[in-house]
Amino acid sequence: MQQEYFERYLVEIRKKKASTARHYQESMRKISQVLHQLGYLEFEETLYDIDSYYDLKRIEDILKSNQEFIDLDERGNRMYTAGLHRYMEFVEGQKFDAVPNPLSLIDCPIPIHYNKKVYAKEVPSRDRVIVRQVLLSEKFLCESNTSHSTFTSRKYRTPYMEGHHLIPMNLQAHFNVSLDVYANIISLCPTCHRLLHNGIRQEQKPVLKRLFDERQDRLVESGIRLGKNEFLEIVAESVKVI
Ligand SMILES: [Zn+2]
Numbered sequence: 001m002q003q004e005y006f007e008r009y010l011v012e013i014r015k016k017k018a019s020t021a022r023h024y025q026e027s028m029r030k031i032s033q034v035l036h037q038l039g040y041l042e043f044e045e046t047l048y049d050i051d052s053y054y055d056l057k058r059i060e061d062i063l064k065s066n067q068e069f070i071d072l073d074e075r076g077n078r079m080y081t082a083g084l085h086r087y088m089e090f091v092e093g094q095k096f097d098a099v100p101n102p103l104s105l106i107d108c109p110i111p112i113h114y115n116k117k118v119y120a121k122e123v124p125s126r127d128r129v130i131v132r133q134v135l136l137s138e139k140f141l142c143e144s145n146t147s148h149s150t151f152t153s154r155k156y157r158t159p160y161m162e163g164h165h166l167i168p169m170n171l172q173a174h175f176n177v178s179l180d181v182y183a184n185i186i187s188l189c190p191t192c193h194r195l196l197h198n199g200i201r202q203e204q205k206p207v208l209k210r211l212f213d214e215r216q217d218r219l220v221e222s223g224i225r226l227g228k229n230e231f232l233e234i235v236a237e238s239v240k241v242i
């Protein structure tokens with residue numbers, strides 16, 4: 001998950017002071033160090049690089065039962081568990097329902113991490129924290145048509161929806177900021193998602209136009225600038241059939 005998003009979550013949604021947010025960042029750095037020592041992170045990775053929700057839950061349990069971490073935390077007046085706790089609240093989207101469009105308050109340009117794995121593969125992506133947060137923030141509704149209903153996911157016990165990159169990740173090279181951002185991830189029911197990958201252009205077009213209109217301002221906030229016609233052109237060429 002992006003460090004920039006966590007910082008903005010603390011300030012914009014949790015209404016913390018910038019100095020408090022910095023304090024939490026310090027905790028996150030220390031936790032990353034501990035995870036390195038325990039062998040759970042690879043070289044140069046930080047806690048933010050763990051983008052699977054279930055991996056993060058597992059890491060949280062490991063830390064809470066690790067004596068070295070418990071001692072360190074006690075010496076640091078519990079600032080590390082406080083930081084971890086806040087981070088998990090962010091990951092789980094706590095207080096997202098306190099404002100109408102929570103993620104639009106957090107949108108910001110995110111640098112491209114060239115050394116990271118590229119997530120061009122979308123399925124299964126529901127375990128990814130960023131996708132999960134988008135689905136939560138959209139209240140598990142299909143953004144193409146909010147009346148579309150699905151079924152209850154066995155794993156998550158929420159309505160089943162999927163995350164879709166409006167501008168496909170395979171176009172990343174054309175942009176100087178990350179496309180793997182809140183503003184570019186759409187919550188869709190499986191039928192609408194399949195339409196955008198497998199449907200004929202004529203049926204895709206009205207849906208793409210509508211989704212683009214709804215997200216354009218947020219894409220700009222995230223440093224992603226392109227016009228609607230350009231969008232329709234490049235997307236038609238590059239969406240992979242899955
Ligand atoms: Zn997709």
Ligand SMILES: [Zn+2]
Nearest residue numbers: 142148189192
């Ligand atoms: Zn739908």
